[in-house]
Amino acid sequence: MHRLLPRLTLIGLLLAPAIQANAETDNTLLISANDRCAFERVNNDSLQLAIDTCISAADKGDMKAQYELGQLYFSGERVEQNYETALQWLEQASIQGEPRAQYRLGMMHFKGEGVQRNLPQAYVILKMASINGHDAAMDSADLVALQMNQQEMSAATHVLGTLFRDYLAQIREEQLSGTLKTEEPQLRPESNAEEIEELLE
Secondary structure (H helix, E strand, O other), X not given: OOOOOOOOOHHHHHHXXXXXXXXXXXXXXXXXXXXXXXXHHOOHHHXXXXXXXXXXXXXOOOHHHXXXXXXXXXXXXXXXOOHHHHHXXXXXXXXXXXXXXXXXXXXXXXXXXXXOOOHHHHHHHHHHHHHOOOOOHHHHHHHHHHHOOXXXXXXXXXXXXXXXXXXXXXXXXXXXXXXXXXXXXXXXXXXXXXXXXXXXX
16 A cells, blocks of 8 residues: 555645646747646657656656656657556645545546555545645535445544644644744644554555
């Protein structure tokens, strides 16, 4: 089972919408803020260079690059479809709070694409995507909930409660110490990771 501990980024991601200025222009020299790796803008001869450049950015923690690599390998449109590679990149972006990555990852767990189907895990990840601003994630989470039994729903609700408690405890701690950050707050890594993983298995 892949370890997944989605991070809440309620403040940073909900208050910082993507810049659309470059996306709305016909100038092909500009790259949209939503299109970090520009896979759609390069021809097949330049694709490998774009992938290598994107991997370099993703390895340095760029969550948009991680998401785009995950999406590239998930779709298999310009490279050979590889769910394992897609999962690797989507998990990394999801942990950083990338809502599109969380949505794709949640749907993979819901449909059993590249992973064993896991409704509680799908539900939790889709709820996180919804919190982080993905419009379709709430409806998808509701669809997953309709297929869950009482035990699965209880486990998923417990995990969400744990994540929110840890998040709120971190916010309180940062407020008291005067170190509250307004960008991308993180859950502490030691926050019940094994318990959450066990509940989702």
